[in-house]
Amino acid sequence: MNPPGLLVAAPRSSSGKTTVTLALMRALSRRGLAVGCAKCGPDYIDPAFHQAATGRPSVNLDSFAMPDPLLDAVAGLAVRGADLVVAEGSMGLFDGIVAGEGRTGANADIAARYGWPVLLVLDVSGAAQSAAAMALGCARFDPRIRLAGIVLNKVASARHRRLVEAGLARVGIPVLGALMRDASLVLPERHLGLVQARETADLAARLDRLADLAESGLDLDAILAHAGGDGPAAGAGPLPRPPGQRIAVASDAAFSFLYPHMAAGWRAAGAEIVPFSPLADAPPPQDCDACWLPGGYPELHAGTIAGARRFLEGLRTFARTRPVHGECGGYMVLGRSLEDAAGTTHAMAGLLPVATSYRSRKLHLGYRVATLAADCVLGPAGGRLVGHEFHYASELTGPPGAAEALARVTDAEGVPLGLAGHRRGQVTGSFFHLIAGR
Structure with a gap:
């Protein structure tokens, strides 16, 4: 039986998905859980951060580039020996190419294929109750997926959080945590994305700080309770063959x-x-x-x-x-x-x-x-x-x-x-x- 999973996604890029993902992975790993890791789409930088946060290799899951047997084989690497799988999305939850259902390369394809509920990260800077309309749209846009709840990011104050939560309560979407606006949480970047994990100074200390913030700002027990899904089916196809021995x-x-x-x-x-x-x-x-x-x-x-x-x-x-x-x-x-x-x-x-x-x-x-x-x-x-x-x-x-x-x-x-x-x-x-x- 496969472990339950969650997909951390957002309505758009630069919402804080990686920050929340790493905070969640590190905090759960510190609790003694074996956290399986994955990144949706063709990203070769974030998986190294996942591995640093959990001590387990991370993989890419791509519904466009990978035929279904290969996709399931790669997902199988993430679930093997894990107590829980945390997958990180890329771009926006539904962003992909124009293609048949399940083949767009979007994060939503992966959530739907494996039944992993979506933990939606909302960057609420510059918005209050209106953030609920964005969350409601994400919850209803694709009937294949289920929204576990919301993590608020870049919250300006306690009053700001109350206003945002009031809007979300109106549409019945639970808030499972919040991170305050803090420029020091941002990992260094260069032209192809984050500076590589192997080059990031004091990475272990940065990850532990993120885990501390997750413990204080996220309802980790509730997030764990929302994890679910069936994961990849047994009998997946072969992985890529080597160019030599x-x-x-x-x-x-x-x-x-x-x-x-x-x-x-x-x-x-x-x-x-x-x-x-x-x-x-x-x-x-x-x-x-x-x-x-x-x-x-x-x-x-x-x-x-x-x-x-x-x-x-x-x-x-x-x-x-x-x-x-x-x-x-x-x-x-x-x-x-x-x-x-x-x-x-x-x-x-x-x-x-x-x-x-x-x-x-x-x-x-x-x-x-x-x-x-x-x-x-x-x-x-x-x-x-x-x-x-x-x-x-x-x-x-x-x-x-x-x-x-x-x-x-x-x-x-x-x-x-x-x-x-x-x-x-x-x-x-x-x-x-x-x-x-x-």
Whole structure:
């Protein structure tokens, strides 16, 4: 039997979902509960904070990118050995793509699929009784979901809280806690979201402070009583297959955006993941049979990477005989050069014919559905992959030609976006992060 769950969501982004989620996870973990963790949608930063708060790995649940068997298999990782599952939403509760019911990528799809009641975080700054109208709309918009109750965030005063609660009492929606307005609760951010957990100073102390606030400001017993749902069905499909049996994976402050379910799938298939740090000038171990360069922040460390001679030479040597794949930041490092925000151009590995720039920032964001142009480490020619792209860099060399492209891609709604990524020999790379397909 699966443990009960809750989905922490909000009507819009920047409402305080992550603050409330981490406070709840840490407080419940301190009570001795094994808290299963999940993040809805293609986010690779928040799961690391979940793991820091609970001591358990977190996973991504994506109703668009993941076929149902894979979605259930990944959800199974979250519920395994847990007393309770806490999932964090992304964007607004119902925000996703235009698609069939249950396939939009919205948080609500996950709540509906697993029966997890929604704990709705309301940022009430600038509103009082009117906040109840927003909550009522969320409660009634989708009959598939059930609202457990409300956590008020950014409450200005005791009087402000009374006014907001009066509006919610009128529509019969319970308030399960409140957090006062406090700028010190905000975690540091940069251009792709929160500063990574591994880089956040005094993270354990910050999490414990959030837990203290949860103990004093949230009705934890009532929240636990509202948890429910059936969780994933038994007999879920397989997790992603590994690109090799001993995989060198770049892992440091510049390379860290590898979806947890990918690594879990590789290990479940018997593969060994061997981390190495390009920032420490370490080459990929030569006793591995594949190398993976995840995304991250190479644009912030371009000078260090350009000067990492052992890493670059070792990567080139590795690529002569074995497959190497780079995602987003890893793709940039596999190229000829990377221009940083100051306009300085740094030589990279030169394994792919692409030059990238972070100087003139332009947001590239969205799902990518890719059809592979040729056999490669990601799968056979014609194979279908689903991934997600989120970066501010541009390709100075323009789009690839047909003879060198990794794949032909569309967006989530099937709009053609042309050719994307590069391949040369056994080296491949693209700006999208793989979620499903292999």
